[in-house]
Amino acid sequence: MVKVKQESNLNGQISIRNVSKKFMDAKNTEVKALHNVNLEIKAGELVAIIGPSGCGKSTFLRLISGIDNPTAGELYIDDERITGPHFTRGFAFQNPTLFPWKDVWHNVATGLEARGILKDHSADVDEYIELVGLTQFKNAFPHQLSGGMAQRVALARALVNHPKALLLDEPLGALDALTRMSMQDEILRIWNEQQMTLLFVTHDIDEAIYLGDRVVIMSANPGQIQRVIDIDIPKPRRRNDDIFFHYKKIMLDALGVNID
Amino acid sequence: MQTLKKQSALWAPVVALMITLVIHIEMPNKQLANSGYYTMLISFLTFIFAVWAISSNFKQKWCEKLSYYSLFITVVILLTLIYEIITLKEGLLPLPFFPSPVKILEAYVTDWAVLLKSVAYSMRLLILGYIIGMMLGIPSGLMLGWYKKFGYWMNPIVRIIGPIPATAWIPVILVAFPTSFSGSVFLIALSVWFPVTVMTCSGVCNLNKSYFEIARTLGADERYQLLKIALPGAAPTIFVGMFMGLGSAYATLIAAEMLGVKAGLGWYINWAQGWAEYYKLYAALGISALMCSGCTSLLFKVRDRILVWQKGTVKW
Numbered sequence: 001m002v003k004v005k006q007e008s009n010l011n012g013q014i015s016i017r018n019v020s021k022k023f024m025d026a027k028n029t030e031v032k033a034l035h036n037v038n039l040e041i042k043a044g045e046l047v048a049i050i051g052p053s054g055c056g057k058s059t060f061l062r063l064i065s066g067i068d069n070p071t072a073g074e075l076y077i078d079d080e081r082i083t084g085p086h087f088t089r090g091f092a093f094q095n096p097t098l099f100p101w102k103d104v105w106h107n108v109a110t111g112l113e114a115r116g117i118l119k120d121h122s123a124d125v126d127e128y129i130e131l132v133g134l135t136q137f138k139n140a141f142p143h144q145l146s147g148g149m150a151q152r153v154a155l156a157r158a159l160v161n162h163p164k165a166l167l168l169d170e171p172l173g174a175l176d177a178l179t180r181m182s183m184q185d186e187i188l189r190i191w192n193e194q195q196m197t198l199l200f201v202t203h204d205i206d207e208a209i210y211l212g213d214r215v216v217i218m219s220a221n222p223g224q225i226q227r228v229i230d231i232d233i234p235k236p237r238r239r240n241d242d243i244f245f246h247y248k249k250i251m252l253d254a255l256g257v258n259i260d
Numbered sequence: 261m262q263t264l265k266k267q268s269a270l271w272a273p274v275v276a277l278m279i280t281l282v283i284h285i286e287m288p289n290k291q292l293a294n295s296g297y298y299t300m301l302i303s304f305l306t307f308i309f310a311v312w313a314i315s316s317n318f319k320q321k322w323c324e325k326l327s328y329y330s331l332f333i334t335v336v337i338l339l340t341l342i343y344e345i346i347t348l349k350e351g352l353l354p355l356p357f358f359p360s361p362v363k364i365l366e367a368y369v370t371d372w373a374v375l376l377k378s379v380a381y382s383m384r385l386l387i388l389g390y391i392i393g394m395m396l397g398i399p400s401g402l403m404l405g406w407y408k409k410f411g412y413w414m415n416p417i418v419r420i421i422g423p424i425p426a427t428a429w430i431p432v433i434l435v436a437f438p439t440s441f442s443g444s445v446f447l448i449a450l451s452v453w454f455p456v457t458v459m460t461c462s463g464v465c466n467l468n469k470s471y472f473e474i475a476r477t478l479g480a481d482e483r484y485q486l487l488k489i490a491l492p493g494a495a496p497t498i499f500v501g502m503f504m505g506l507g508s509a510y511a512t513l514i515a516a517e518m519l520g521v522k523a524g525l526g527w528y529i530n531w532a533q534g535w536a537e538y539y540k541l542y543a544a545l546g547i548s549a550l551m552c553s554g555c556t557s558l559l560f561k562v563r564d565r566i567l568v569w570q571k572g573t574v575k576w
Contacts, residue, residue, distance in 0.1 A: 067473045087479030097470040099494040101569045111478035113488070141569045161478060 001060045006185035010165035012062060014041040019073030021059050023061055023169040032222030033059040037073070039216065039225060043164075046198045048212030052203065052255070058221025061167045062233045064199065066090045077165065090158030094170035096141040096150040101244075103136040104129065104153050111161040131190065141200075146181040148186055152186070159194065167189075168200035172207065184210055188235065206254075209247045210237055217254045227254050269330045270313040270323070277306040282348070283341060283364075290351035291360060297369050298362040309333075311535055323372040337493040359539035367373060367543035373527065379547060381523040385441070386555070389448025390509050397505070398491075398498060401460020405494070418457060426451035426508065427515040435521045444516040451512040452505035458503025463494025496570060499563045506559060510552050525551070 004112045033056040041047055049057045060070040063075060066085040075082040077089065081245035085091075098107050112118040116123075129138050138246040151171060158166055170189070172180045181185060184207060191198050202208050208215045212231050219226040229250060233243055283301045289295065316323035340361055346352040348360035368375065393461035403410045404418070426447045437443030467490060475489050517526025527549045564571075 051470075065477050067476065085473075085476040087477070087478060091474065091477040093470060093474070095470070097468065097474050098470060099489070099493070101495065101567075103569070110475065110480075114475065114478055114480035114484045144567075157474075157478065 011043050013078055014039075014165060014197060014199075015076040015079075016060075016064070017074050017076070019063060019070045021056065021063060021068070022071045032149070033224035034070075034197050035065070035224050037223070037225055039228075041197060041199065043078075044195055046153065046211060046213045047056075047200075048208035048215045049199065049218060050202045050203070050208045050215060050219050050251070050255070051218030051223075051226070053203075054223075055218040055220040056161060057218050058169050059223065060069065061091075061169050061199060061201055062194040064165070065089050065167050067091070082248045087115060087161040088164045090161060090163035090166045091152045092151070092158050092166075092168050092171050094173040096142075096147075096154035097158075098145075098150055098153055100142050101140050104134060104145070105233070106155045107142070107153055108160055110157055115161075122173075124160055128160045131148060131159070131193075132186070133206055147175055148183060149166070151175065151183065155187075159190065163196055164193075165199065168198070168204065170201050171204040173203060180204075187211065205248055205251050206239065209233075210239060215251065217251065266323075266327065269327045271336040273309045273337060274306055274313055274328050276334045276341070277302055277309060279346075280337060280341045281306060284344065285479050289348050291348050291363070293348060293356065293360060293362045294366050295362055298365050302366060316393070323521060328495070331513075356536050356538045359542060363539040364546070371540060371543070375506070375543065375547060376524045378528040378544070380521060380549060381527075382517065382548075382551070384527045385448065385517075385521070385524060386509060386513050387442050389445045390452050390506065392445065393449035393452025393509065394502060395504060396438040396449065396455055397456025398460050398502070400453070401457040401498070401501075401552045402464060402486060402490060402494075403462025404457065404489060405461040418454070422458065425511045430516060430519050440516075441521040444513070445520050447516050447523040448509045448512050451508040452502075454561040455504035455508065455573075456498065457502070460494055460498045463497030464490045466497070467493040487488045496567060499559075499567065503556070506555060510555075514548065 016037055016039040019034060019037045019119070020032070022030050022032055025031050037060065038130065049060060050055050051095050059068065063070050064077075064082065066082050069083070082089075099110065102110070105125060105197055106113075108129055109118055109122070112121050113122065124222060126135070126138070134149060134152055134156070137145065137149065138167055140204055145153065151174075153173070168187075178254055187198075187200075188211060206236070209231055215229045215231060217227045217229065218224065229247070233241070233247070237244065270455060276308065281299070283296065284298060284302060312322065312326055314324050344361050348362050404414050427557070429447060429450070433443040433447055434440055437446060471489050471493060472485055475485050480489070514525070514526040517524040518530045521527055525544050528544045529548075530543050532538070532544065
């Protein structure tokens with residue numbers, strides 16, 4: 001069992017204020033990936049972001065991580081302005097992008113090594129590899145892992161830094177349906193144990209309802225928040241509850257999909 | 261039937277060697293050569309292959325190796341025999357340009373001390389130049405791939421100076437450098453530096469940008485990204501450049517030695533040609549081929565050790 005670390009205790013509150021992001025596409029025309037987005041995320045909240053492709057949901061996550069900077073507006077975490085990437089904001093792509101030249105152990109250790117504290121914290125590496133259930137594979141190289149295993153390594157790699165916030169960009173998008181469902185439970189379990197803010201982008205409505213405390217629905221051209229829905233179902237949730245379908249209908253309506 | 265086929269594969273080299281031995285001893289020579297050394301060599305090889313064939317019946321691994329290479333070895337032995345017949349035995353090819361294998365062997369036996377010294381000189385030059393070229397090429401390639409500003413000054417040099425064959429500089433270098441040795445080291449380093457720089461740069465530029473993004477979210481500073489992400493990520497491509505560099509280093513080495521340096525295999529080849537002792541020239545060519553393939557397989561070993569993570573993903 002992983003202990004809750006002091007530093008990640010009850011912070012990770014994120015404010016997004018009037019954020020816009022424009023960039024030029026190949027034809028040199030301006031694209032408004034995000035337009036005037038506002039959102040407050042509570043510390044320790046689990047928020048799902050869903051929307052049609054091109055609605056800027058990945059851009060949104062990249063701005064929070066600090067990989068990209070907004071064209072206008074400001075982002076804050078615990079009242080500190082986000083100006084660039086920081087190890088307290090972990091990130092994982094849909095593609096696990098493990099470093100192919102490092103074995104599982106060294107992939108997970110990357111954050112500690114980069115911060116120069118690996119020597120004193122190498123036990124953490126083993127701890128997080130155990131947390132994602134890959135102790136047996138700690139000496140395996142990425143090409144020897146299945147998609148689900150690789151994604152778990154990517155999670156452990158982000159978690160080893162005890163991030164205040166974990167940002168997942170369609171983390172389960174490339175997995176098959178069964179692996180996906182077990183990974184959803186795994187993410188829930190990790191989120192419970194680590195007590196951090198968790199934001200994830202998804203295409204999958206069921207996944208958003210199953211995991212999210214809140215679901216942010218975005219719309220495209222320009223990328224905006226269309227609606228925020230509180231999912232008021234106690235966890236652990238059951239995928240076949242009536243109330244589950246109730247939320248599904250609300251979300252489909254909001255996304256403009258007609259099921260009647 | 262199966263065993264007959266297997267045994268004939270195992271013994272084919274021995275039979276070919278014995279045929280060679282009989283023809284070598286019994287057929288009269290038309291050219292001058294000391295046949296004794298060759299008789300000894302062939303007898304020795306016959307003995308070796310006979311021992312190998314016998315022990316193959318007990319050791320599975322040796323048996324597989326010999327059965328696999330048996331055909332190739334036998335053909336090489338027979339081709340050498342044919343060459344001996346048309347040179348030493350029949351005198352069909354003009355001397356001194358096409359000496360018999362017997363005469364080439366004589367060069368190894370009589371001139372081994374000079375040959376060995378030449379190899380040592382060549383290796384010293386090659387290793388020194390290669391290491392310097394590599395040590396300069398990898399950092400300059402990294403910088404070129406990483407810092408756009410660096411390319412402002414570096415690109416013209418790489419684009420203009422790089423593609424000129426290093427050997428073209430020989431006349432200038434021999435004048436500009438205090439010793440022909442230091443000049444040759446410079447030339448070899450230059451010929452290695454170019455491919456290593458270009459391939460390192462390309463390796464860094466083609467690396468998936470997400471690696472750097474992920475590294476930054478994990479707390480990596482620029483130094484870490486450069487040394488722990490860009491460098492190992494580009495390593496497979498760097499090795500391509502190092503193999504290319506080895507080839508051009510070798511060409512430069514031989515050319516430099518032929519033109520200015522007073523020792524080494526290139527010098528030996530030139531010197532042997534000057535005395536019309538072509539059999540020595542062939543002997544030197546044989547050694548340099550061995551040296552070149554030796555260096556290449558050494559580099560392959562190093563690569564396999566360093567790129568162990570690639571195992572099963574990339575083959576070349």
